[in-house]
Amino acid sequence: MDEPAAPDRTARRPDRILLALVGVVVVLVVVALAVVFTRGGPAPLDEASPAGVVQRYSKAVIDDDIPAAESFLTEGAKSRCSGAYFGEPRPARVVLISTTERADSATVRVSIVHSSQGGGPFGPSEYETEDAFSLLKVNGQWMIDQPPYPLMACIVAPVKR
Amino acid sequence: MTTPAAAPAGGPATLRRLILYVLLFALVVIAASGLSGLLERLFRTTSVLAAGDVTGLALSLAFTLIGGPLALLLWWFAWRRLDDQAERRAPGWGLYLTGMYAVSLVIATTALLNLAASFIDTQESQWPSALANGVVWAVIWWWHRWMWKHPGKPSSHLEDVRAVVGSVFGLLVGAGAAIAALSALLDVAIRGFTATASLEPWWFDVIRSLIWAAGGAVVWWWHWFREGGRRFLSGLVDVTIITVGIFVAGITALGGLGVVLFVLLRLAFDRSDPLNSLLEPLAPAVAAAVIGALVWRYHRTASVQRSPQTRRGSLLVTSAVALAAAASGVGVVVNALLAAAVSPLAGSATRTLLLGGISSLAVGSPVWWLAWKPRHQPGTAAGIPPGRRVYLVAFFGVSAVVALVTLLVIGYRLFEFLLGDISGGSLLDRIRGPLGLLVAAGLVAGYHFALWRHDRTLLAAAAPAHKRVIERITLISGYPADAVDPEALARGITAATGGARVTTWLRADDGGTGLSPSSLPLSPAASPAVPSPTVPSPTVPSRGVEDAIRQVSAALEGITAQQVLVLAGPGSRLEVIALAATPAAAGPPGGARTPAITTGG
Numbered sequence: 206m207d208e209p210a211a212p213d214r215t216a217r218r219p220d221r222i223l224l225a226l227v228g229v230v231v232v233l234v235v236v237a238l239a240v241v242f243t244r245g246g247p248a249p250l251d252e253a254s255p256a257g258v259v260q261r262y263s264k265a266v267i268d269d270d271i272p273a274a275e276s277f278l279t280e281g282a283k284s285r286c287s288g289a290y291f292g293e294p295r296p297a298r299v300v301l302i303s304t305t306e307r308a309d310s311a312t313v314r315v316s317i318v319h320s321s322q323g324g325g326p327f328g329p330s331e332y333e334t335e336d337a338f339s340l341l342k343v344n345g346q347w348m349i350d351q352p353p354y355p356l357m358a359c360i361v362a363p364v365k366r
Numbered sequence: 367m368t369t370p371a372a373a374p375a376g377g378p379a380t381l382r383r384l385i386l387y388v389l390l391f392a393l394v395v396i397a398a399s400g401l402s403g404l405l406e407r408l409f410r411t412t413s414v415l416a417a418g419d420v421t422g423l424a425l426s427l428a429f430t431l432i433g434g435p436l437a438l439l440l441w442w443f444a445w446r447r448l449d450d451q452a453e454r455r456a457p458g459w460g461l462y463l464t465g466m467y468a469v470s471l472v473i474a475t476t477a478l479l480n481l482a483a484s485f486i487d488t489q490e491s492q493w494p495s496a497l498a499n500g501v502v503w504a505v506i507w508w509w510h511r512w513m514w515k516h517p518g519k520p521s522s523h524l525e526d527v528r529a530v531v532g533s534v535f536g537l538l539v540g541a542g543a544a545i546a547a548l549s550a551l552l553d554v555a556i557r558g559f560t561a562t563a564s565l566e567p568w569w570f571d572v573i574r575s576l577i578w579a580a581g582g583a584v585v586w587w588w589h590w591f592r593e594g595g596r597r598f599l600s601g602l603v604d605v606t607i608i609t610v611g612i613f614v615a616g617i618t619a620l621g622g623l624g625v626v627l628f629v630l631l632r633l634a635f636d637r638s639d640p641l642n643s644l645l646e647p648l649a650p651a652v653a654a655a656v657i658g659a660l661v662w663r664y665h666r667t668a669s670v671q672r673s674p675q676t677r678r679g680s681l682l683v684t685s686a687v688a689l690a691a692a693a694s695g696v697g698v699v700v701n702a703l704l705a706a707a708v709s710p711l712a713g714s715a716t717r718t719l720l721l722g723g724i725s726s727l728a729v730g731s732p733v734w735w736l737a738w739k740p741r742h743q744p745g746t747a748a749g750i751p752p753g754r755r756v757y758l759v760a761f762f763g764v765s766a767v768v769a770l771v772t773l774l775v776i777g778y779r780l781f782e783f784l785l786g787d788i789s790g791g792s793l794l795d796r797i798r799g800p801l802g803l804l805v806a807a808g809l810v811a812g813y814h815f816a817l818w819r820h821d822r823t824l825l826a827a828a829a830p831a832h833k834r835v836i837e838r839i840t841l842i843s844g845y846p847a848d849a850v851d852p853e854a855l856a857r858g859i860t861a862a863t864g865g866a867r868v869t870t871w872l873r874a875d876d877g878g879t880g881l882s883p884s885s886l887p888l889s890p891a892a893s894p895a896v897p898s899p900t901v902p903s904p905t906v907p908s909r910g911v912e913d914a915i916r917q918v919s920a921a922l923e924g925i926t927a928q929q930v931l932v933l934a935g936p937g938s939r940l941e942v943i944a945l946a947a948t949p950a951a952a953g954p955p956g957g958a959r960t961p962a963i964t965t966g967g
């Protein structure tokens with residue numbers, strides 16, 4: 206395939222396809238760069254809603270701010286908690302799937318995305334799991350009673366009696 | 367691969383060999399394990415204060431005292447029979463020798479290198495076990511090598527397999543350990559001493575890896591150069607060069623380069639992680655890129671010096687690896703674009719994802735461009751190299767399968783969204799991965815489908831005008847079978863006539879007088895039979911076939927009959943007789959006893 210392409214019509218056609226494909230790739234990369242680099246952080250939800258509580262808790266866990274995360278947990282959750290989630294890096298992102306709100310309790314289903322470090326020739330890889338937060342209304346405030354395992358965070362030996 | 371000769375006797379001899387060599391293999395392994403257990407005990411006696419392991423000793427004694435003599439007895443029995451040439455060329459012996467050679471080489475090398483590396487340690491070396499294993503298996507290796515190279519009874523069957531197994535093992539061990547050594551060294555250079563407390567100096571790790579790398583390199587050098595692995599012109603060596611030297615090394619080099627670029631891009635645009643963990647993958651990636659590129663380059667040069675098919679194959683494999691990297695990079699870019707469109711509850715990581723995709727794309731696409739040369743695609747049918755259509759169809763097929771799978775996943779998520787109470791944001795977040803792959807697979811499939819169609823148009827335009835005019839050819843070959851392979855001749859005529867069905871008959875009356883057709887004058891118009899005295903000349907058979915095909919196709923030029931009788935050979939004799947298309951002449955003459963070979967389609 207070292208010969209130059211003949212200038213007839215049939216030989217030119219794949220060249221045009223090649224140009225179109227290269228164009229598509231370039232446009233994709235440019236648009237992605239523009240969107241990703243201009244985008245701000247996640248939009249904050251209402252703090253009084255179950256999803257808003259889950260959002261603030263998840264953000265604190267991803268930022269490794271354990272005391273802030275603990276402030277969203279019920280007493281029961283704190284006593285059951287057996288320490289932070291070790292062994293794997295924290296999830297890279299948490300996306301809301303659905304919220305089920307009842308009178309005193311709520312369930313927030315989320316999709317938790319982990320990304321693997323490194324990359325290799327085929328780019329970074331991600332995997333996604335689905336899990337749910339159980340929330341209870343304590344003194345008119347939504348508190349997390351059962352966080353999903355990958356988003357568990359508390360101080361191992363609570364100093365409270 | 368050297369082909370084994372047919373065994374003189376049929377089933378019983380094969381069965382006897384199968385049982386004999388399987389038993390011998392098992393007995394040698396048993397005796398070796400017993401011997402190495404006893405040796406290990408012997409080496410340990412100086413340091414052991416009290417020994418109580420009776421079961422282990424009993425097992426080693428039983429293995430040595432029962433397995434050892436039986437193995438020697440059986441070997442003596444087998445070795446005596448190997449005076450017979452047919453016995454040495456039987457597949458059973460070749461397989462046994464190759465299997466035991468490979469096993470003993472792997473165990474001996476691993477044990478001895480372990481032994482050498484274990485001295486570079488702050489703790490006391492556990493040398494007795496490694497030394498015992500290494501010594502016993504090295505002796506077995508030497509013993510089998512002696513049988514392989516025995517001047518009186520050399521065993522050449524499967525010898526390229528032995529050389530290739532040894533060199534591939536050595537190459538993998540050497541290159542892997544070299545990557546580890548370089549990576550440990552670079553890591554200290556890049557990140558400094560990360561361990562807050564360590565038991566041993568940092569360079570212990572590097573030295574241990576270097577020992578392994580040196581051992582692997584010696585094994586590779588021995589089999590590739592000394593035993594002549596690179597000189598075998600067999601398909602196995604070609605396949606090894608392409609799979610290990612081009613494919614695996616190419617993936618390693620490209621992967622390393624991709625990660626290096628990824629880390630550099632993250633350093634510039636995405637400092638979301640602490641610097642230390644950001645730089646962690648850099649050293650192994652640089653090492654993998656350098657060593658992978660070295661191995662790849664060596665085999666690329668080696669493949670150029672071999673057959674054109676190997677050269678083509680190595681180029682296509684390089685192009686395939688690079689294209690896969692570039693295409694998955696495009697997929698990840700689309701993925702990151704969609705991820706940015708979703709507002710997550712917490713976390714983001716889209717920037718990291720995008721930079722990863724861009725680095726794959728940036729590493730894969732230039733290599734693909736250089737290997738595939740998309741601007742210089744063949745413009746004529748003659749310029750289409752062999753293997754190209756297989757490559758195009760393979761890429762089209764693989765990307766179609768990827769597209770199908772991703773479509774199924776997207777469909778599943780879409781129906782889940784429509785049927786349940788799921789937020790639109792999470793739908794997009796969960797289909798962005800498959801959607802990115804779908805876009806990439808679509809681009810790849812589209813490009814390769816267009817090329818494939820283009821090639822097909824070229825081939826159809828270049829097909830000879832008399833294609834399909836001649837339906838059947840009855841070829842009576844008078845060439846000696848060792849000069850012109852009648853099957854190859856028939857295939858060549860089929861190809862030259864655009865798919866005519868060729869029935870080949872071999873002449874028995876003049877017994878193939880041994881006149882090579884390649885000594886004919888190369889006049890294409892040799893259609894009438896002109897018996898001329900020719901000098902027999904020993905030439906490469908394929909040239910003879912090529913000449914014969916060229917002459918027959920030249921003689922068939924302009925024939926418009928559906929059925930043709932061709933009398934070719936011996937010597938320059940060539941007669942083409944057009945036959946009338948009567949139903950009676952359609953089939954081969956009844957009652958013929960000569961075997962006929964039919965090709966075509």
